[in-house]
Amino acid sequence: MKTHEKQVVGVWPTLVYRDGQAALRFLTEGLGFELVASYPGAAEGSIAHAQLSWPAGGGVMLSSTDAKAEPDAFSELADRTQSVYLVHNDPDALIGRAVGAGAVVFRGLQDTDYGSRDFSVRDQEGNIWSVGTYAGE
Numbered sequence: 158m159k160t161h162e163k164q165v166v167g168v169w170p171t172l173v174y175r176d177g178q179a180a181l182r183f184l185t186e187g188l189g190f191e192l193v194a195s196y197p198g199a200a201e202g203s204i205a206h207a208q209l210s211w212p213a214g215g216g217v218m219l220s221s222t223d224a225k226a227e228p229d230a231f232s233e234l235a236d237r238t239q240s241v242y243l244v245h246n247d248p249d250a251l252i253g254r255a256v257g258a259g260a261v262v263f264r265g266l267q268d269t270d271y272g273s274r275d276f277s278v279r280d281q282e283g284n285i286w287s288v289g290t291y292a293g294e
Contacts, residue, residue, distance in 0.1 A: 170217045170241050173234040174282055177204035177221030183280050184209055187258025188243065188288070189251065190216065198224025213244050213292075240285040244292045251288055252276050260286070 174180040181204070184190040190209035193216070198205040200223035210216040222232045245251055252266060260278035263285055268274055275289025 168215065170239075171231075172217060172219045172239050172241070172284065173222055173231050174204075174219060175222050175235045176282070177207065177219060177224070178202055179281055180219055181207060181209075183258050183260070184217070184219075187255045187260055187280075188286060189245075189254070199226045200224070211243060213246075217241060235282065238283055238285060240287070242287045242289070244290070245288045246290060248274050248276055248288045248290065252278070255286070255288075 172180070177198075181192060181195065185192055190211055193208040193210050195207040196205045197203065198221050200221070203221035203223045205220055205224040207219050208216060209219070220231070222228065222235045225232070249266060252262070255278050256262065259281050262276065263279050264275075264277040264287075266274065266276045269289070269291070271291060273289040273291030275287060275291065277285055277287040279285055
């Protein structure tokens with residue numbers, strides 16, 4: 158890759174929420190995502206598509222179950238537990254912020270046998286957000 162080319166992140170988890178607006182608040186205020194774009198869905202207050210960037214790179218996309226006039230296969234995801242792992246250089250500083258925004262600790266701060274410092278929380282709809290220093294091999 159040439160140094161002037163923009164790096165493309167090829168993996169973007171997509172999540173579906175019953176309350177997309179609450180999810181946006183949790184992800185930005187609680188975990189530190191940055192809202193890049195949000196487009197309204199069919200129902201009042203719903204989200205057809207939102208893109209949130211993660212400060213270390215990449216991000217997530219989300220929508221509301223009522224974003225389309227007719228439910229589709231993706232709408233069913235809101236009734237299932239979804240899980241995302243985030244790389245962060247200071248999980249100790251982030252866990253309090255997440256709990257303050259409504260997260261419930263699923264697995265507390267720990268040092269793993271593979272060298273990560275991490276924790277896992279559930280958001281308001283039960284999805285699991287794990288945060289740790291492990292950035293892959």
